Amino acid sequence: MHKQSLFHISKRDALPWYQRVLICGGAILLALIVCALVTMLLTGENPISIYGTIFYGAFGTARKSWVTFQNLAVLLGISLAVTPAFKMRFWNIGAEGQVLIGCLATAACMIVLGDKLPNGVLILVMLAAALAAGALWGFLPSFFKAKWNTNETLFTLMMNYIATQLAAFFIIIWEVPKGAGKIGIINQNSEAGWLPVIGGKQYLLTILVVAVMTILMYIYLTYSKHGYEIAVVGESQRTASYAGIKVERVIIRTMVLSGAVCGLMGLLLTAGTDHTLTTTIVGGRGFTAVMVSWLAKFNPIVMVFTSLLLVVLSRGASEISSVFSLNHSFADILTGIILFFIIGSEFFLTYKVSLRTSKKEA
Amino acid sequence: MKKIIALLLALVMVFALVACAAKTDAPAEETKTETAATETATEEKTEEATEEPAAETAAPADFKVGFIMLHDENSTYDLNFINGAKEAAEALGVEYVIKTNVPEGQECYDAAADLADAGCNIVFADSFGHEDYMIQAAKEFPDVQFCHSTGTKAHTENLANYHNAFASIYEGRYLAGIVAGMKLNEMIEAGEFTAEEAKIGYVGAFTYAEVISGYTSFFLGARSVCPTVTMEVTFTGSWYDETAEKEGAQKLINNGCKLISQHADSMGAPTACETAGVPDVSYNGSTMAACPNTYLVSSRIDWAPYYKYAISAAMNGEPIDADWTGTLATGSVVLTELNENVVAAGTAEAVEAAKAELEAGTRHVYDVTTFTVDGQQLTSSMADVDTDADYTPDTEAIVDGYFAESTFRSAPYFQLNIDGITLLDTAF
Numbered sequence: 010m011h012k013q014s015l016f017h018i019s020k021r022d023a024l025p026w027y028q029r030v031l032i033c034g035g036a037i038l039l040a041l042i043v044c045a046l047v048t049m050l051l052t053g054e055n056p057i058s059i060y061g062t063i064f065y066g067a068f069g070t071a072r073k074s075w076v077t078f079q080n081l082a083v084l085l086g087i088s089l090a091v092t093p094a095f096k097m098r099f100w101n102i103g104a105e106g107q108v109l110i111g112c113l114a115t116a117a118c119m120i121v122l123g124d125k126l127p128n129g130v131l132i133l134v135m136l137a138a139a140l141a142a143g144a145l146w147g148f149l150p151s152f153f154k155a156k157w158n159t160n161e162t163l164f165t166l167m168m169n170y171i172a173t174q175l176a177a178f179f180i181i182i183w184e185v186p187k188g189a190g191k192i193g194i195i196n197q198n199s200e201a202g203w204l205p206v207i208g209g210k211q212y213l214l215t216i217l218v219v220a221v222m223t224i225l226m227y228i229y230l231t232y233s234k235h236g237y238e239i240a241v242v243g244e245s246q247r248t249a250s251y252a253g254i255k256v257e258r259v260i261i262r263t264m265v266l267s268g269a270v271c272g273l274m275g276l277l278l279t280a281g282t283d284h285t286l287t288t289t290i291v292g293g294r295g296f297t298a299v300m301v302s303w304l305a306k307f308n309p310i311v312m313v314f315t316s317l318l319l320v321v322l323s324r325g326a327s328e329i330s331s332v333f334s335l336n337h338s339f340a341d342i343l344t345g346i347i348l349f350f351i352i353g354s355e356f357f358l359t360y361k362v363s364l365r366t367s368k369k370e371a
Numbered sequence: 372m373k374k375i376i377a378l379l380l381a382l383v384m385v386f387a388l389v390a391c392a393a394k395t396d397a398p399a400e401e402t403k404t405e406t407a408a409t410e411t412a413t414e415e416k417t418e419e420a421t422e423e424p425a426a427e428t429a430a431p432a433d434f435k436v437g438f439i440m441l442h443d444e445n446s447t448y449d450l451n452f453i454n455g456a457k458e459a460a461e462a463l464g465v466e467y468v469i470k471t472n473v474p475e476g477q478e479c480y481d482a483a484a485d486l487a488d489a490g491c492n493i494v495f496a497d498s499f500g501h502e503d504y505m506i507q508a509a510k511e512f513p514d515v516q517f518c519h520s521t522g523t524k525a526h527t528e529n530l531a532n533y534h535n536a537f538a539s540i541y542e543g544r545y546l547a548g549i550v551a552g553m554k555l556n557e558m559i560e561a562g563e564f565t566a567e568e569a570k571i572g573y574v575g576a577f578t579y580a581e582v583i584s585g586y587t588s589f590f591l592g593a594r595s596v597c598p599t600v601t602m603e604v605t606f607t608g609s610w611y612d613e614t615a616e617k618e619g620a621q622k623l624i625n626n627g628c629k630l631i632s633q634h635a636d637s638m639g640a641p642t643a644c645e646t647a648g649v650p651d652v653s654y655n656g657s658t659m660a661a662c663p664n665t666y667l668v669s670s671r672i673d674w675a676p677y678y679k680y681a682i683s684a685a686m687n688g689e690p691i692d693a694d695w696t697g698t699l700a701t702g703s704v705v706l707t708e709l710n711e712n713v714v715a716a717g718t719a720e721a722v723e724a725a726k727a728e729l730e731a732g733t734r735h736v737y738d739v740t741t742f743t744v745d746g747q748q749l750t751s752s753m754a755d756v757d758t759d760a761d762y763t764p765d766t767e768a769i770v771d772g773y774f775a776e777s778t779f780r781s782a783p784y785f786q787l788n789i790d791g792i793t794l795l796d797t798a799f
Binding site: 188194 | 472475476477484489499500506507578580762799
């Protein structure tokens with residue numbers, strides 16, 4: 010008699026939506042339970058109060074909610090930017106650099122032209138500069154990919170370092186005071202080049218821009234001819250060229266769009282909220298965006314929820330570290346556990362696990 | 372079949388565990404909501420209190436202090452601030468919140484505003500790059516005091532509730548320099564190298580006034596006891612870059628430097644010295660535990676005196692200085708304990724003597740008779756005290772025969788390149 014394994018794994022057909030929700034919901038619930046156990050075992054803190062604190066950290070006051078939605082908008086915006094390229098199976102991990110170069114272009118206009126142009130014109134120049142800079146950072150790797158089939162993952166990754174070094178170089182040139190290595194808030198007194206504040210709410214503009222972007226990106230990917238071409242190129246480049254799609258053109262066009270949207274996010278960061286330039290202003294969100302986009306299966310509407318989850322976790326994480334005097338790393342552990350379960354649930358969405366029925370005869 | 376039963380059993384156990392956890396949690400959650408309710412109540416109260424200036428003397432019970440830190444306790448720089456914050460808040464018995472890992476961007480404004488929302492009466496930030504965001508918050512919350520360490524703008528901003536603080540750390544560096552000079556003398560006497568070969572290496576972060584003031588005062592302290600000493604300085608372009616600091620220290624040692632000191636926040640330089648067996652003068656706190664054979668002494672700023680001063684003033688409704696400078700006398704500038712196994716004999720006495728003279732004002736660190744710039748003794752030096760984008764020199768800093776550092780504003784502004792110090796690279 011040979012031994013049989015206890016489980017049997019097989020690929021599933023498409024699941025009805027309520028089963029998908031059930032599996033995802035179950036994964037999140039399990040993740041919360043494991044987090045609770047880890048919290049109790051490691052710190053002795055009450056896990057429910059930790060969850061309460063995470064929620065309080067994200068939505069506890071009006072200000073906390075605004076900041077959460079602003080963070081959400083920035084992460085979602087960058088995720089939207091990388092999505093068309095991903096859908097085309099073009100592994101753009103250079104969003105970090107594409108946003109940063111947009112910030113750099115914006116800051117350059119604000120510093121050099123701040124006292125030379127009227128504010129409306131200045132903002133238009135900044136917008137053009139940021140879009141162009143981001144688009145250039147997207148164009149270069151795609152051009153080399155299309156012409157000589159270079160590896161876009163390495164190319165976009167290395168463009169990040171070039172952007173960081175350029176930003177570092179210009180920060181030394183514009184530093185105040187001398188030698189400080191910091192620019193500080195640009196045009197703090199004149200507010201030249203600052204994006205307008207809508208209704209007294211500083212973060213509203215960013216949130217509205219990204220909300221519009223989300224809808225446009227959804228329409229672009231789902232209903233436009235471009236979106237269809239992207240999907241076909243992503244499925245199979247050969248099929249695409251057989252169907253008469255100019256693959257090279259689609260690759261370059263899509264990456265220029267990706268880069269330009271990243272540049273726009275750079276503009277919103279530097280001119281809309283931070284009003285400064287540092288080498289860490291993007292703060293790794295160019296990479297987190299990759300995960301947001303993947304978790305949502307490149308669907309812009311679902312991305313709202315995946316980025317909300319990540320933003321709430323990270324906002325809650327800083328609240329935990331100050332309320333319970335726990336190290337910031339503890340919150341990262343919790344985030345890691347939750348992501349592990351969510352990514353793990355993908356397995357159960359794609360595959361079916363069934364127990365083997367024993368065939369023992371009586 | 373057995374396997375399935377085992378699986379079921381395991382599942383039941385897991386659920387039992389979770390159920391137990393849930394049960395014990397329930398009452399705790401109730402108390403949590405209660406405290407939340409009282410919290411909002413006190414918030415409302417403080418808002419009312421701040422609206423009426425008549426109720427100046429807030430009872431310490433609802434007085435709250437907020438601290439914003441760039442990193443957490445893993446950074447020596449921030450640890451030094453966190454220790455000072457805890458000491459001051461506990462000594463005064465006030466409630467406090469510490470927010471760590473707050474970057475030098477919009478997040479700093481958000482953190483400051485959030486602390487103000489949470490009912491903090493006074494908010495401190497610890498990093499240079501936080502300054503503009505603290506000013507932004509100060510403009511929005513005129514009833515809350517905002518204090519920023521190491522900043523330069525409070526004396527020109529003219530905001531009643533925004534304040535800078537620093538300490539005359541150059542005096543501490545000078546005393547640490549005396550320890551270094553004594554050690555060099557001892558090594559020269561022991562025949563390890565000639566008096567002409569006595570060279571100090573210094574790992575700096577940026578060519579920023581705070582760093583320049585630091586290494587110059589350290590050098591002058593060393594030269595006051597070891598007249599032939601020279602110095603080489605290298606810059607890393609970062610306040611915290613362990614690899615760059617280690618490589619910088621190693622480069623200086625290879626260049627023939629006999630003693631190393633640093634102004635950057637990682638353990639890079641001290642550990643490079645311990646490996647190479649070269650004496651090291653540290654910063655921000657003792658590195659004796661990691662470097663028992665090479666650590667000499669460390670100078671640091673003790674922030675507790677400033678925190679106590681500012682919190683007490685805010686509690687009593689008294690004004691806080693726009694620009695506060697801690698000194699040896701206030702206990703803000705301190706040397707950590709000497710490593711008796713490594714320092715030269717008589718070091719403690721020499722340091723005490725110099726300290727007494729500095730405090731009495733009979734000795735000045737930047738006495739113009741002790742250094743030259745381009746071969747000339749200084750009679751005048753215009754410093755950039757009021758921060759502007761063009762670095763305009765605006766204030767005569769030579770007073771009564773010495774360069775008056777940390778006098779016209781607390782943050783350092785000494786930016787002269789004196790003879791005897793060689794800058795290896797000035798890219799940053």
